[in-house]
Amino acid sequence: MTSQRRNSSGTSSKAWHPVWVALIGSVWLATIGNLALWEQVQQLPEVTGLRGLAFAIGFGTIITAATLAILSLLNWRALLKPVLTVFFLSAASGAYFMMSYGIVIDSTMITNVIQTDTKEALDLFNWRMLISFVFLGLLPSWLLWKTPLKSLAFGKQVLSNTATVVASLAIIVATLLAIFQDYSSIMRNHTQLRYLVNPLNSFYAIGMVAAKPFQRDQKTLLPIGRDAQVGALKASDKPPLLLVVLGETARMGNFGVNGYERNTTPELSKENIISLKGVSSCGTSTAASVPCMFSHLGKEDFEARKNNYESLIDVLNHAGLAVLWIDNQSGCKGVCERVPQVLTKELKHPTLCKDGECFDEIMLQQLDERIQALPAERRAKGVVVVMHQMGSHGPAYYKRVPDAFKKFQPECKSNALQECSREQVVNSFDNTILYTDHFLGQAIQWLKKSEATHASAMLYVSDHGESLGENNIYLHGLPYRIAPEVQKRVPWITWWSPQFEKQGGLSRTCVKNKAQDALSHDNYFHTILGMAGVSTEVYQAKLDVHADCRSKS
Numbered sequence: 001m002t003s004q005r006r007n008s009s010g011t012s013s014k015a016w017h018p019v020w021v022a023l024i025g026s027v028w029l030a031t032i033g034n035l036a037l038w039e040q041v042q043q044l045p046e047v048t049g050l051r052g053l054a055f056a057i058g059f060g061t062i063i064t065a066a067t068l069a070i071l072s073l074l075n076w077r078a079l080l081k082p083v084l085t086v087f088f089l090s091a092a093s094g095a096y097f098m099m100s101y102g103i104v105i106d107s108t109m110i111t112n113v114i115q116t117d118t119k120e121a122l123d124l125f126n127w128r129m130l131i132s133f134v135f136l137g138l139l140p141s142w143l144l145w146k147t148p149l150k151s152l153a154f155g156k157q158v159l160s161n162t163a164t165v166v167a168s169l170a171i172i173v174a175t176l177l178a179i180f181q182d183y184s185s186i187m188r189n190h191t192q193l194r195y196l197v198n199p200l201n202s203f204y205a206i207g208m209v210a211a212k213p214f215q216r217d218q219k220t221l222l223p224i225g226r227d228a229q230v231g232a233l234k235a236s237d238k239p240p241l242l243l244v245v246l247g248e249t250a251r252m253g254n255f256g257v258n259g260y261e262r263n264t265t266p267e268l269s270k271e272n273i274i275s276l277k278g279v280s281s282c283g284t285s286t287a288a289s290v291p292c293m294f295s296h297l298g299k300e301d302f303e304a305r306k307n308n309y310e311s312l313i314d315v316l317n318h319a320g321l322a323v324l325w326i327d328n329q330s331g332c333k334g335v336c337e338r339v340p341q342v343l344t345k346e347l348k349h350p351t352l353c354k355d356g357e358c359f360d361e362i363m364l365q366q367l368d369e370r371i372q373a374l375p376a377e378r379r380a381k382g383v384v385v386v387m388h389q390m391g392s393h394g395p396a397y398y399k400r401v402p403d404a405f406k407k408f409q410p411e412c413k414s415n416a417l418q419e420c421s422r423e424q425v426v427n428s429f430d431n432t433i434l435y436t437d438h439f440l441g442q443a444i445q446w447l448k449k450s451e452a453t454h455a456s457a458m459l460y461v462s463d464h465g466e467s468l469g470e471n472n473i474y475l476h477g478l479p480y481r482i483a484p485e486v487q488k489r490v491p492w493i494t495w496w497s498p499q500f501e502k503q504g505g506l507s508r509t510c511v512k513n514k515a516q517d518a519l520s521h522d523n524y525f526h527t528i529l530g531m532a533g534v535s536t537e538v539y540q541a542k543l544d545v546h547a548d549c550r551s552k553s
């Protein structure tokens with residue numbers, strides 16, 4: 001398998017010319033390293049017959065030549081093997097996730113990877129992943145390191161690298177010209193393809209993430225809502241007690257109260273709740289959605305921001321309210337840093353916590369004591385508790401639910417969702433909704449106990465939705481433009497006490513009439529300020545879902 005040609009620099013005659021190694025590496029990456037891409041290409045309606053074959057060969061040639069051009073810039077004696085190894089390993093990890101979950105790799109996905117904690121990463125680990133990593137990543141790397149490389153004199157290396165780059169670019173241009181018509185229309189109609197080209201997609205996405213801090217001033221945090229205040233309470237009023245439940249991966253359509261054919265919400269359906277069904281998320285992942293939800297900017301301005309700003313939590317704090325963030329997940333993504341926090345990871349509970357992970361009900365434990373520990377002068381003005389759920393975090397849905405709530409059977413007991421039938425995947429997801437229903441039901445019972453002393457209310461909104469195997473897509477995190485509706489539509493459920501309704505002059509019917517309105521996470525910041533009774537210059541009544549349903553201000 002080795003080149004027998006003679007060489008001038010005196011190394012073994014069996015050594016390989018570095019250009020051949022780079023070329024073979026590029027062909028491997030463009031073909032086997034890109035199985036996920038080819039699987040999708042083969043399913044495109046445009047790719048049929050000879051013309052389809054010509055497109056596939058042309059596209060493959062372009063990927064090979066582009067990879068070779070990049071490798072040729074890095075083709076220096078000691079560098080080629082490490083660089084090519086990074087290419088193989090990146091392609092192997094990308095390919096596994098793309099093939100298993102139908103995800104694509106873009107900057108949001110890279111941000112998710114960086115922000116994922118070990119616990120979540122271990123949730124994804126399984127044998128299939130290891131096998132594909134060995135076959136697609138370690139095997140070619142091992143062969144590469146076994147191959148002796150011919151060492152070229154510096155001048156010859158420069159010449160050879162330059163010639164390879166020029167030739168690669170010429171091949172790209174010639175191929176593009178040959179298949180341009182099909183290429184441009186297919187790439188335009190199926191934008192997801194560009195996120196599938198392994199491993200260039202990962203490198204591009206990492207570059208985008210790395211460039212972000214330069215586009216944005218990360219050092220300063222601009223203040224917002226320093227003028228925030230709560231109005232003085234009338235003699236008949238009670239201070240507000242607002243419970244904000246930040247949901248995780250809950251799909252709007254899988255809630256019984258939203259018309260799902262299964263009764264996944266027996267407890268919520270007994271309560272006097274209002275559910276809005278037309279709410280779109282800001283992003284399709286926790287890392288994208290959570291900071292956006294708690295920002296005053298709204299999706300569009302948030303994504304284009306040049307500076308970082310304080311969050312909704314800071315504004316509530318500036319208003320003098322007692323604020324507490326309880327986290328049963330991987331943290332608050334920077335939005336709660338300046339208020340008291342409880343991390344459930346640090347708690348021990350005989351039945352609710354196991355192996356460093358707790359069921360969501362843990363957040364309802366010792367709640368009164370935790371609130372009592374907040375400053376009294378703040379509590380007198382009102383209390384806001386945020387509970388960040390583990391919710392329906394996948395792919396190990398079965399781990400999120402105590403046995404008593406595993407009503408829908410058989411469930412999927414693996415984190416390799418493709419090993420389970422779709423029915424099992426949906427069953428285990430629906431069990432997580434059934435448990436979230438129980439958690440919210442318990443939370444409402446707790447709020448009812450405070451009615452004598454507080455005007456209590458709850459708002460539950462999820463950060464994004466989830467794919468459950470529709471078109472072989474699982475989990476979430478697809479780029480917003482191409483993500484299916486199920487990843488972007490989130491539940492928005494409100495409950496309030498009679499006292500809260502009376503004090504706020506709220507019309508339940510008026511809010512219920514908005515059940516089908518097109519709303520979004522852009523409404524979140526302002527609706528919560530409205531519910532907490534906070535006035536500030538950053539509050540926009542037109543984005544507060546309740547504003548036009550109040551008879552008095």
Ligand SMILES: [Zn+2]
Pocket residue numbers: 248249285286287463464
């Ligand atoms: Zn999430």
